[in-house]
Amino acid sequence: MISNSKGSIMRPDPLPDSASRPVVTPLSPSVVYASDTPDMLDAQYDGDLQGYTYSREGHPNADVVAQAIDRMEGAPHMGVVTASGMAAVSAVLLGLTQAGDHVIGGNQLYGRSLRMMAEDLPRLGIETSMVDPGDVDAVRAEIRPSTKMILVEVVSNPTLRVADILGLSALARETGVLLVVDNTFTTPRAFRAFDHGADIVIHSVTKLLAGHSDVMLGYVAAKDEALNDRLRVFTVTTGMTPSPFDCWLAERGMLSFPLRFDRAQSTAARLADHLAGLPGVKRVLYPARHDHPDHDQAAVLLKGQYCNMVSFEIDGDRDAANAFARAAQGLNFAPTLGDVGTTISHPASSSHRALTAERRTELGMTEGFFRISVGLEDSKALCDVFTEAVQAAIG
Numbered sequence: 001m002i003s004n005s006k007g008s009i010m011r012p013d014p015l016p017d018s019a020s021r022p023v024v025t026p027l028s029p030s031v032v033y034a035s036d037t038p039d040m041l042d043a044q045y046d047g048d049l050q051g052y053t054y055s056r057e058g059h060p061n062a063d064v065v066a067q068a069i070d071r072m073e074g075a076p077h078m079g080v081v082t083a084s085g086m087a088a089v090s091a092v093l094l095g096l097t098q099a100g101d102h103v104i105g106g107n108q109l110y111g112r113s114l115r116m117m118a119e120d121l122p123r124l125g126i127e128t129s130m131v132d133p134g135d136v137d138a139v140r141a142e143i144r145p146s147t148k149m150i151l152v153e154v155v156s157n158p159t160l161r162v163a164d165i166l167g168l169s170a171l172a173r174e175t176g177v178l179l180v181v182d183n184t185f186t187t188p189r190a191f192r193a194f195d196h197g198a199d200i201v202i203h204s205v206t207k208l209l210a211g212h213s214d215v216m217l218g219y220v221a222a223k224d225e226a227l228n229d230r231l232r233v234f235t236v237t238t239g240m241t242p243s244p245f246d247c248w249l250a251e252r253g254m255l256s257f258p259l260r261f262d263r264a265q266s267t268a269a270r271l272a273d274h275l276a277g278l279p280g281v282k283r284v285l286y287p288a289r290h291d292h293p294d295h296d297q298a299a300v301l302l303k304g305q306y307c308n309m310v311s312f313e314i315d316g317d318r319d320a321a322n323a324f325a326r327a328a329q330g331l332n333f334a335p336t337l338g339d340v341g342t343t344i345s346h347p348a349s350s351s352h353r354a355l356t357a358e359r360r361t362e363l364g365m366t367e368g369f370f371r372i373s374v375g376l377e378d379s380k381a382l383c384d385v386f387t388e389a390v391q392a393a394i395g
């Protein structure tokens with residue numbers, strides 16, 4: 001430390017030396033990293049020496065999170081952690097395309113991804129088509145010489161339809177188009193997208209991976225090293241860099257991710273069957289159930305992992321939906337998923353409010369339709385809450 005008579009004028013020295021190491025990753029909020037000499041900095045920029053420089057370019061807490069997800073996904077190069085899931089989607093859609101390109105998206109993508117496809121890409125001269133990702137022939141019919149990529153989610157929100165990923169990956173290989181998989185709902189615990197032919201994998205780490213609704217983060221990794229590098233450079237240039245503290249929290253949350261996932265999934269299976277037996281419940285959507293339209297596809301792709309999302313429909317109107325939400329004591333009525341606590345969302349008043357009522361009915365998202373993200377509560381207690389809330393709704 002350098003001081004003058006008025007006290008400290010410079011930064012303090014780094015942490016005192018210790019022969020033993022902390023067992024928890026230290027939080028590194030430092031924006032800048034000091035190198036010893038211009039030669040050393042040169043070597044860092046050349047990539048001959050690993051060393052951080054400026055935290056928008058990368059920092060240790062982000063790399064720890066990236067490597068943890070890389071291991072789960074089997075990513076061949078270190079992925080990029082971004083400040084939100086949408087930053088990861090944006091990095092792919094904006095960072096790897098140019099005017100004149102064409103992008104195909106699943107017609108039930110996450111709302112903001114759909115919006116970017118519908119509003120932002122066309123404004124920049126990039127054409128888009130939205131297609132049912134369960135229908136490979138329909139996707140094939142949209143492929144043009146300018147088609148650059150197909151962006152899909154494995155299990156759609158909120159109707160939990162399952163994409164034909166194997167068919168799409170064969171089509172993508174055959175036509176030289178990139179297959180981009182947003183694996184947020186399924187997570188690497190249920191689906192390792194690279195193993196099934198994906199070229200790029202995206203996550204909203206905000207959801208199940210971090211898991212506590214206190215962190216907003218995203219992740220993207222590409223199989224091809226040059227593409228992976230382009231994604232990293234684009235996220236650094238556009239400032240999509242995550243905060244070290246968010247990464248630190250996410251790392252902690254991910255330690256329990258496999259346990260949380262397994263627990264939430266087994267409760268979801270029980271709750272789905274319970275709901276199906278309740279008077280006043282018209283329909284339950286859960287891919288493990290044989291009455292799910294894509295059960296066979298899910299059984300093949302997800303290998304018995306059916307995830308924690310359940311959707312169902314109460315036989316009733318908006319009043320019934322209000323009564324249900326009011327009576328669902330202890331559950332948060334909130335537009336997110338993957339939290340430790342069960343959350344319920346109502347597409348007609350939130351994610352799909354922009355559609356006409358007729359279009360929502362076509363899609364099966366009536367006023368009585370709810371999506372549940374099952375959390376870690378005791379499964380019996382959770383089923384009881386739903387029994388009471390459904391009774392209140394149809395009472």
Ligand SMILES: *Cc1c(COP(=O)(O)O)cnc(C)c1O
Nearest residue numbers: 084085086110182184204206217
């Ligand atoms: C939430 C979500 C996103 C966006 O992630 P944020 O972290 O909220 O920006 C993208 N895709 C899917 C499937 C999501 O559920």
